[in-house]
Amino acid sequence: MHVPDGFLDAPVSVATGVVAAGAVAVSLRGARRExxxxxxxxxxLVAAFIFAVQMLNFPVAAGTSGHLLGGALATVLVGPYTxxxxxxxxxxxxxxxxADGGLTALGTNITVxxxxxxxxxxxxxxxxxxxLPRRGGARVPVAVATFAAALVSVPASAIAFTGLxxxxxxxxxxxxxxxxxxxxxxxxxxxxxxxxxxxxxxxxLAVRPDLVRAARSFTRPALVIRGGSGAVxxxxxxxxxxxxxxxxRPLWLGGLGVAVVLAAFVSFYASAEPDGLERVATDEGIAExxxxxxxxxxxxxxxxxxxxxxxxxxxxLAGAAGVAVTLAAGSAVFLAVRRRPGGADDxxxxxxxxxxxxxx
Amino acid sequence: xxxxTRPDPAPGxxxxxxxxxxxxxxxxxxxALFGVDLTVGRGERVALLGPNGAGKTTLVLHxxxxxxxxxGTVRVAGTPVVKDTLPEVxxxxxxxxxDPDDQLFMPTVREDVAFGPANAGLRxxxxxxxxxxxxxxxxxxxxxxxxxHHLSFGQRRRVAVATVLAMDPEILVLDEPSANLDPAARRxxxxxxxxxxxxxxxxxxxxxxxxxLCPRAVVLSEGVIAADGPxxxxxxxxxxxxxxxxxxPFGFDPRTTRR
Amino acid sequence: MSGSHGPAARLYRxxxxxxxxxxxxxxxxxxxxxxxxxxxxxxxxxxxxxxxxAFLACVAAVARLPAGFVLRRLVIEVPFVAFAFxxxxxxxxxxxxxxxxxxxxxxxxxxxxxxxxxxxxxxxxVLLAATTELRQVLLGLQRLRLPPxxxxxxxxxxxxxxxxxxxxxxxxxxxxxxxxxxxxxxxxSVLAKTAGALFIRCYERGERVHLAMLSRGYDGGMPVIDxxxxxxxxxxxxxxxxxxxxxxxxxxWTL
Numbered sequence: 001m002h003v004p005d006g007f008l009d010a011p012v013s014v015a016t017g018v019v020a021a022g023a024v025a026v027s028l029r030g031a032r033r034e035x036x037x038x039x040x041x042x043x044x045l046v047a048a049f050i051f052a053v054q055m056l057n058f059p060v061a062a063g064t065s066g067h068l069l070g071g072a073l074a075t076v077l078v079g080p081y082t083x084x085x086x087x088x089x090x091x092x093x094x095x096x097x098x099a100d101g102g103l104t105a106l107g108t109n110i111t112v113x114x115x116x117x118x119x120x121x122x123x124x125x126x127x128x129x130x131x132l133p134r135r136g137g138a139r140v141p142v143a144v145a146t147f148a149a150a151l152v153s154v155p156a157s158a159i160a161f162t163g164l165x166x167x168x169x170x171x172x173x174x175x176x177x178x179x180x181x182x183x184x185x186x187x188x189x190x191x192x193x194x195x196x197x198x199x200x201x202x203x204x205l206a207v208r209p210d211l212v213r214a215a216r217s218f219t220r221p222a223l224v225i226r227g228g229s230g231a232v233x234x235x236x237x238x239x240x241x242x243x244x245x246x247x248x249r250p251l252w253l254g255g256l257g258v259a260v261v262l263a264a265f266v267s268f269y270a271s272a273e274p275d276g277l278e279r280v281a282t283d284e285g286i287a288e289x290x291x292x293x294x295x296x297x298x299x300x301x302x303x304x305x306x307x308x309x310x311x312x313x314x315x316x317l318a319g320a321a322g323v324a325v326t327l328a329a330g331s332a333v334f335l336a337v338r339r340r341p342g343g344a345d346d347x348x349x350x351x352x353x354x355x356x357x358x359x360x
Numbered sequence: 361x362x363x364x365t366r367p368d369p370a371p372g373x374x375x376x377x378x379x380x381x382x383x384x385x386x387x388x389x390x391x392a393l394f395g396v397d398l399t400v401g402r403g404e405r406v407a408l409l410g411p412n413g414a415g416k417t418t419l420v421l422h423x424x425x426x427x428x429x430x431x432g433t434v435r436v437a438g439t440p441v442v443k444d445t446l447p448e449v450x451x452x453x454x455x456x457x458x459d460p461d462d463q464l465f466m467p468t469v470r471e472d473v474a475f476g477p478a479n480a481g482l483r484x485x486x487x488x489x490x491x492x493x494x495x496x497x498x499x500x501x502x503x504x505x506x507x508x509h510h511l512s513f514g515q516r517r518r519v520a521v522a523t524v525l526a527m528d529p530e531i532l533v534l535d536e537p538s539a540n541l542d543p544a545a546r547r548x549x550x551x552x553x554x555x556x557x558x559x560x561x562x563x564x565x566x567x568x569x570x571x572x573l574c575p576r577a578v579v580l581s582e583g584v585i586a587a588d589g590p591x592x593x594x595x596x597x598x599x600x601x602x603x604x605x606x607x608x609p610f611g612f613d614p615r616t617t618r619r
Numbered sequence: 620m621s622g623s624h625g626p627a628a629r630l631y632r633x634x635x636x637x638x639x640x641x642x643x644x645x646x647x648x649x650x651x652x653x654x655x656x657x658x659x660x661x662x663x664x665x666x667x668x669x670x671x672x673a674f675l676a677c678v679a680a681v682a683r684l685p686a687g688f689v690l691r692r693l694v695i696e697v698p699f700v701a702f703a704f705x706x707x708x709x710x711x712x713x714x715x716x717x718x719x720x721x722x723x724x725x726x727x728x729x730x731x732x733x734x735x736x737x738x739x740x741x742x743x744x745v746l747l748a749a750t751t752e753l754r755q756v757l758l759g760l761q762r763l764r765l766p767p768x769x770x771x772x773x774x775x776x777x778x779x780x781x782x783x784x785x786x787x788x789x790x791x792x793x794x795x796x797x798x799x800x801x802x803x804x805x806x807x808s809v810l811a812k813t814a815g816a817l818f819i820r821c822y823e824r825g826e827r828v829h830l831a832m833l834s835r836g837y838d839g840g841m842p843v844i845d846x847x848x849x850x851x852x853x854x855x856x857x858x859x860x861x862x863x864x865x866x867x868x869x870x871x872w873t874l
């Protein structure tokens with residue numbers, strides 16, 4: 001969902017523009033650390049990959065289809081800095097050439113769809129990896145952490161958008177409704193994103209584990225034999241695939257981590273936008289006339305910080321409800337997919353099948 | 361015309377390429393080269409034959425210093441390939457990679473051909489002349505302002521050759537030049553390669569192409585040079601070919617095509 | 620394989636008009652200034668948006684772009700149009716009755732605001748993309764001091780977007796010719812494997828491109844060969860869009 005021109009007011013557009021520029025500047029430096037002097041060609045190809053993946057539609061039901069946003073995917077595969085850089089370039093080109101997303105909203109789009117998704121995915125992923133037991137090789141913890149990261153990153157992006165809308169929306173819709181609609185829809189989108197992202201990372205992990213940057217701490221170099229022609233022979237994971245009962249514990253631990261991180265993010269955005277909270281709390285619209293001429297005088301001046309504590313509490317509750325829904329839905333889908341023989345388990349069976357042939 | 365003339369290097373002139381005792385193991389321990397010795401004289405055209413996984417690509421990547429030898433040395437026109445000489449070596453060794461899409465990474469043909477010479481410091485009209493000369497030599501002068509992905513595969517491969525020619529190399533290294541070309545494009549490329557007055561090292565599986573273009577051939581197998589001799593003789597040695605997983609196309613007899 | 624020229628190639632309409640000939644960085648600045656002006660205009664000044672639309676129509680006429688082409692490209696904003704049409708129903712505040720529907724007054728203004736500004740923004744970008752070659756856009760961005768690394772990444776992305784889209788198409792054809800069509804979430808894992816394979820191909824291609832660059836003397840910086848230049852006359856011509864727009868904007872605030 002690319003924000004067009006005129007959707008958010010000027011101060012918010014400028015502010016997010018500054019945030020985006022800062023994030024890109026930091027990422028330019030960080031990406032050189034992630035990719036050294038290969039940054040330009042590799043990041044360019046990854047950007048082209050994201051661009052292509054956003055064209056890869058997956059059917060949802062009854063004729064509707066969605067597509068990957070790719071923020072979490074890029075973060076897990078190539079690291080947060082390169083991910084932000086690639087998403088920023090994709091958004092810039094979409095805005096300039098495809099008229100997808102307004103030019104004045106470019107900063108907003110980069111912030112909401114690039115910086116927030118990458119940051120949230122990074123925190124969730126590494127937070128979870130720290131909690132999850134490391135026994136059993138990379139596959140299970142990486143899958144769980146990737147799933148959670150992708151699942152949370154999409155609603156987080158929606159929450160960030162809602163937050164921006166609360167400060168700088170140009171249409172007067174009660175924030176509660178925007179929040180409910182955005183988060184509700186995006187939890188669903190997030191589930192799709194999470195399933196596909198997890199399976200994609202799993203597929204890469206099965207063939208070239210060295211390319212999954214976020215899982216580097218798991219992939220021991222001795223496991224990969226690089227052929228003379230650049231071809232890579234994967235050797236089987238040291239541990240047999242986890243028994244069906246075992247993922248349950250990481251799953252719940254993971255769920256807990258997701259809830260904590262998401263709650264933290266909700267309250268972060270909540271406390272950043274006291275006036276938004278106020279509106280959620282009271283479900284009261286502010287007359288359009290009151291801020292018709294935002295540009296003339298300080299736009300934020302009108303929004304006093306009233307009843308913040310109260311408001312923060314109620315938004316916190318809304319956030320918690322969102323976490324609960326996300327977690328329940330996500331767990332259900334995750335379990336369903338993991339248990340289905342043809343589902344994400346394919347990668348596991350695929351490798352164990354290969355094990356016999358690779359025996360020295 | 362007799363392609364089987366093997367110009368002897370002029371006395372006192374270093375060979376274009378001199379590889380001796382080259383061994384290399386990848387960081388993970390997999391060893392790809394086990395002591396390669398290969399000398400290519402100035403103006404020679406040599407085919408490098410070998411099965412998949414023989415270490416051909418590894419050897420090629422040593423020629424311009426992308427990989428650093430674990431043991432042994434590589435010399436290009438007398439200059440040893442070491443860190444200090446890399447810019448000079450990379451100008452002298454022109455590698456044409458297998459997939460022209462990997463090689464043509466700039467938005468237009470002209471910029472792509474200019475990339476190498478511009479890195480070497482050429483600018484302005486001098487650069488312009490260099491680019492148009494290189495494109496002329498492969499018959500692509502009319503396509504300078506086209507984006508590479510608007511060209512046919514054969515045209516892209518010719519432009520890839522031009523990008524390397526623009527750097528005025530001492531030796532041209534081609535990785536599978538005939539792969540994915542239709543017969544006409546294959547013939548056109550052969551004509552271009554024959555018209556160049558350059559040392560050529562051609563890595564290929566395409567034995568008839570090797571016979572057509574290269575008077576001399578070497579077989580790289582399991583990380584060492586297993587055979588070295590006139591191409592027609594090597595291709596006539598069925599036992600040798602079989603031992604190294606090389607096969608002539610059905611019905612092709614190198615003895616009858618000998619000119 | 621070389622037949623499809625990808626989504627990017629269809630955006631540009633070759634031409635030799637005054638708009639086409641303007642240096643890309645002038646056009647980029649002009650479009651950005653124009654869009655900023657549009658966004659800064661108070662939405663109550665309805666006539667001003669009419670004037671902006673007329674300005675864009677003039678540019679399209681000078682560039683000899685058929686109206687149908689521009690209008691078709693506007694379809695991109697459909698999701699937001701849908702949102703805009705919902706606004707009068709879901710927004711709060713005083714309401715007006717119209718044809719028996721209760722509509723929010725502020726929602727109507729909000730819908731108008733998004734429709735007008737969004738459409739003008741999209742139209743301006745469409746005109747830019749239709750009259751400027753991809754490579755010129757990149758050169759323009761470079762000239763406007765966008766960090767060189769970003770320009771390089773964008774340049775690689777545009778160069779390989781079509782190559783990768785072709786690979787994606789071939790993978791889809793390979794799937795379908797083996798009797799597979801994705802119908803629902805049950806098939807997501809197959810699509811995800813496609814995405815995984817695509818990523819590996821992209822990354823490995825990136826590594827090969829890097830080798831090819833090294834082989835031709837790449838040392839981390841792209842040589843700047845083409846530098847766009849613009850004279851005063853060209854800047855003056857480029858200003859023909861944003862300056863009248865600015866006048867309209869100022870009038871919109873004062874009238």
